[in-house]
């Protein structure tokens with residue numbers, strides 16, 4: 001049964017949420033679900049902006065059919081060819097054979113790779129700044145390569161100042177009735193999942209995201225309509241999410257907080273990490289967070305590394321190398337281009353302790369990481385005589401800027 005959700009009288013929200021999905025992209029846990037957003041502008045010509053994942057295709061086609069009424073579908077704009085937004089393309093073309101597919105050169109290459117149906121005479125290729133009119137609405141297209149994939153573009157509707165932003169400004173988390181950010185307590189509801197979405201999905205492409213933010217700065221924006229998560233429509237919320245994106249895309253920490261990541265087999269490194277956390281707290285550090293790399297999914301820890309300025313890595317030695325779950329985390333941070341952090345290292349070993357050296361090698365390859373000279377090296381378990389070293393490390397972390 002269709003749902004009618006309007007953004008404006010003639011602009012419809014056709015999306016839906018999946019709360020059953022275990023892993024987004026078969027990689028990232030989504031305990032809060034995820035929404036797939038699609039939009040329809042009904043005008044002299046009808047324009048569909050992006051589609052949905054196959055998991056919510058039934059709801060999407062019901063919503064589309066209802067919103068179109070007796071009108072035919074004239075255009076489908078494909079801002080992003082990833083299957084979470086285009087799995088329904090072939091069925092769309094079967095249902096609405098007269099539709100024209102709007103995209104750029106790369107979009108059409110990707111359509112031919114993902115599908116076998118014939119797109120001859122069904123396409124309208126657009127370049128940077130090209131416009132399309134549907135009657136009362138004018139759309140401009142701006143390329144946003146690598147704001148997830150190379151074919152990504154965004155679409156700006158001039159009359160109502162709406163930016164259809166593809167994956168940019170998206171977030172994990174299902175929509176529960178409310179589709180607008182201002183219908184939620186968005187400053188508490190969305191930052192953690194928006195940050196986890198951005199850092200894991202787009203995080204590697206900070207410079208490209210900054211380029212998109214620069215283009216967006218030249219546009220007067222009253223609505224941001226992303227492909228996942230809520231729609232942003234009031235100035236305060238729009239500024240808030242753009243400010244978050246400026247930090248994330250620029251690899252600028254949001255706070256001076258300390259986050260301790262520890263990897264421990266028997267508990268010795270964990271014990272030392274707990275002592276370090278207490279010493280940090282005694283010296284005034286607040287909001288300290290500790291994560292056991294063996295139990296927390298890396299996607300959450302990556303997001304925390306994008307948020308906080310000071311990162312502690314504490315690991316036991318494992319076959320003359322780093323405890324593997326810690327190495328996975330550090331590799332993940334490297335793969336997503338994390339920069340500009342203050343790093344402290346702590347290691348543990350019973351016969352040949354090498355974790356600090358190995359972690360330092362990895363982290364030294366990252367951009368603008370300040371690795372503190374003070375380190376701690378534990379022999380199997382923390383003893384009272386080593387507490388001054390932990391205290392010194394805590395002081396160095398608090399003092400670092």
Ligand SMILES: Cc1cc2nc3c(=O)[nH]c(=O)nc-3n(C[C@H](O)[C@H](O)[C@H](O)COP(=O)(O)O)c2cc1C
Nearest residue numbers: 264265266267268269317319320349350351352380
């Ligand atoms: C598979 C395996 C490999 C290990 N390899 C090393 C090693 O190469 N060098 C070393 O000093 N200790 C090695 N250890 C021992 C631990 O690093 C050491 O006992 C450490 O104190 C454990 O810290 P934890 O209590 O935080 O787990 C290894 C342990 C395991 C289980």
Ligand SMILES: [Fe+2]
Nearest residue numbers: 080082148167
């Ligand atoms: Fe994507």
Ligand SMILES: [Fe+2]
Nearest residue numbers: 082084167227
């Ligand atoms: Fe997506």
